[in-house]
Amino acid sequence: MDGANVLDDGLPAARLFSQGYSYTYDDVIFLPHYIDFPTDAVSLSTKLSRHVALATPCVASPMDTVTESSMAAAMASLGAIGIIHSNNAASQQASLVRLAKSHKIPFNHDLVFKSPAESILSSEEFLSAPCIFVTESGAQNSKLLGTVQKPDWDRLADKETRISDYMRNFSISLPAGYSFEDVAGYLAKNELEVVPLVRGNGEMGEEVVNLVTIDDIERIRGFPKLGLPSLGSDGEFLVGASIGTRESDKERLEHLVKAGVNVVVLDSSQGNSIYQIEMIKYAKKTYPELDLIGGNVVTTYQAQNLIQAGVDGLRVGMGSGSICTTQEVCAVGRGQATAVYKVASLAAQNGVPVIADGGISNSGHIVKALTLGASTVMMGSFLAGSNEAPGTYEYQGSHRVKKYRGMGSLEAMTKGSDARYLGDKAKLKIAQGVVGAVADKGSVLKFIPYTMQAVKQGFQDLGASSLQSAHDLLRSCVLRLEVRTGAAQFEGGIHGLISYEKKSF
Ligand SMILES: NC(=O)C1=CN([C@@H]2O[C@H](COP(=O)(O)OP(=O)(O)OC[C@H]3O[C@@H](n4cnc5c(N)ncnc54)[C@H](O)[C@@H]3O)[C@@H](O)[C@H]2O)C=CC1
Ligand SMILES: O=c1[nH]c(=O)c2[nH+]cn([C@@H]3O[C@H](COP(=O)(O)O)[C@@H](O)[C@H]3O)c2[nH]1
Numbered sequence: 001m002d003g004a005n006v007l008d009d010g011l012p013a014a015r016l017f018s019q020g021y022s023y024t025y026d027d028v029i030f031l032p033h034y035i036d037f038p039t040d041a042v043s044l045s046t047k048l049s050r051h052v053a054l055a056t057p058c059v060a061s062p063m064d065t066v067t068e069s070s071m072a073a074a075m076a077s078l079g080a081i082g083i084i085h086s087n088n089a090a091s092q093q094a095s096l097v098r099l100a101k102s103h104k105i106p107f108n109h110d111l112v113f114k115s116p117a118e119s120i121l122s123s124e125e126f127l128s129a130p131c132i133f134v135t136e137s138g139a140q141n142s143k144l145l146g147t148v149q150k151p152d153w154d155r156l157a158d159k160e161t162r163i164s165d166y167m168r169n170f171s172i173s174l175p176a177g178y179s180f181e182d183v184a185g186y187l188a189k190n191e192l193e194v195v196p197l198v199r200g201n202g203e204m205g206e207e208v209v210n211l212v213t214i215d216d217i218e219r220i221r222g223f224p225k226l227g228l229p230s231l232g233s234d235g236e237f238l239v240g241a242s243i244g245t246r247e248s249d250k251e252r253l254e255h256l257v258k259a260g261v262n263v264v265v266l267d268s269s270q271g272n273s274i275y276q277i278e279m280i281k282y283a284k285k286t287y288p289e290l291d292l293i294g295g296n297v298v299t300t301y302q303a304q305n306l307i308q309a310g311v312d313g314l315r316v317g318m319g320s321g322s323i324c325t326t327q328e329v330c331a332v333g334r335g336q337a338t339a340v341y342k343v344a345s346l347a348a349q350n351g352v353p354v355i356a357d358g359g360i361s362n363s364g365h366i367v368k369a370l371t372l373g374a375s376t377v378m379m380g381s382f383l384a385g386s387n388e389a390p391g392t393y394e395y396q397g398s399h400r401v402k403k404y405r406g407m408g409s410l411e412a413m414t415k416g417s418d419a420r421y422l423g424d425k426a427k428l429k430i431a432q433g434v435v436g437a438v439a440d441k442g443s444v445l446k447f448i449p450y451t452m453q454a455v456k457q458g459f460q461d462l463g464a465s466s467l468q469s470a471h472d473l474l475r476s477c478v479l480r481l482e483v484r485t486g487a488a489q490f491e492g493g494i495h496g497l498i499s500y501e502k503k504s505f
């Protein structure tokens, strides 16, 4: 065989994706290429949108069971980003953005605030954090007076006792701007178990935004390190937020911009609409400095319209999400591998980064999405069930789970009806998503770094040391793919064993 024939193996992407089939990640497989660098030489740094750069190509989806402040802060601390959902009042969404941005280190406690005149009747109040904060009005943004510690509360004979009678007066706090090592050093030096972080320069009376315990320090130290955090020019965490395309979303957008949001996603299942195009034009005119991501799209025609309207990024995927029923309900959508490849091919010619949204359930899917042309992957179910996802853990039999639901599920639509479907109350609502539960996955601070290491190994096998290199190899037809038959997919999975334990890291 001469050299030319040796390389002529498998199909170039352009040919594979022009056969009239809708392929998804599991349908296709990359042929390995040539390794001439170590795994650690792979850089996954990327762009979310024209002007927003990330060290880690992961995005937390704007869903109310995935991304609020805790997820957004954790993702930013990993060099990734979270998009805060809009299934709430605009002022609530803006304060979630502000809260995430006010952190320097990720946090894991849902802080509880009470006023001195209240009583604590149930031990459940201590479930989400090791102490309860006492502020003048009982709200987070009011003057801090003291704390209630669980052991002090346990000792109370009469649980109706007013908090002011037994709270501990408060003496120590640190500025929220302190780095992880600053806080760790302070706790160790002063032999403290816990310290609150407050806005401003750490003075008493400032608003509490975070709580760090010795256990948090140990836990975070045990996690693998992953590149640089995502910081904006203001020195704060990069945080995104979603909006809809109704008239009322213009006011929502104003709240978000005032809160310092770094990028905005127009959240719709079918982005190629007059409503979205008008919103893009309005937002670009009103806030020319703000990056705007349009979508969702799955075809080059849809993408072209949004690019012409002025988007800085595109979100790709229709019906591919784990909780999505859109393809079944509306008969529209596309296999996710085809959608990402087609849209990214056009978007790249216009310098517009693409987010591959939905259908990610393992690191291999991330490698495929990024190599097929996406600049980032957006994930819902992969991040749901983590410590940082909103909601509390419950038990289903012996499984510890958290709720995960589609934003088009009846439950989510009902919750958001005031905000999203304002004026639509008389219309019949049709669900395009389901409500489910996912297993406890622990902290994203642990499993995202491991997942990214696996992605780097995939890139090494492809001979691509960066996302740009993968895209170049694909478009120059050096990287080849094949469609996997059902039997090949079966063979590619675990098979033929009586039993096994699957432990990924
Ligand atoms: N990626 C996917 O495959 C899917 C995602 N979803 C998620 O579910 C949520 C809801 O999605 P959608 O129902 O597509 O939301 P949407 O807000 O885009 O659309 C809801 C309805 O409102 C209409 N609408 C929007 N703006 C309007 C305006 N200014 N005037 C009049 N009518 C207007 C739309 O045409 C549509 O009928 C989103 O979070 C979305 O991401 C839902 C289905 C599929
Ligand atoms: O058809 C749908 N009905 C819904 O109710 C729904 N809610 C979210 N999404 C989309 O699914 C993505 C998350 O998908 P994964 O769980 O697979 O990561 C998300 O990022 C969305 O694009 C929906 N799609």
Ligand SMILES: [K+]
Binding pocket: 319, 320, 321, 322, 323, 324, 325
């Ligand atoms: K689906």
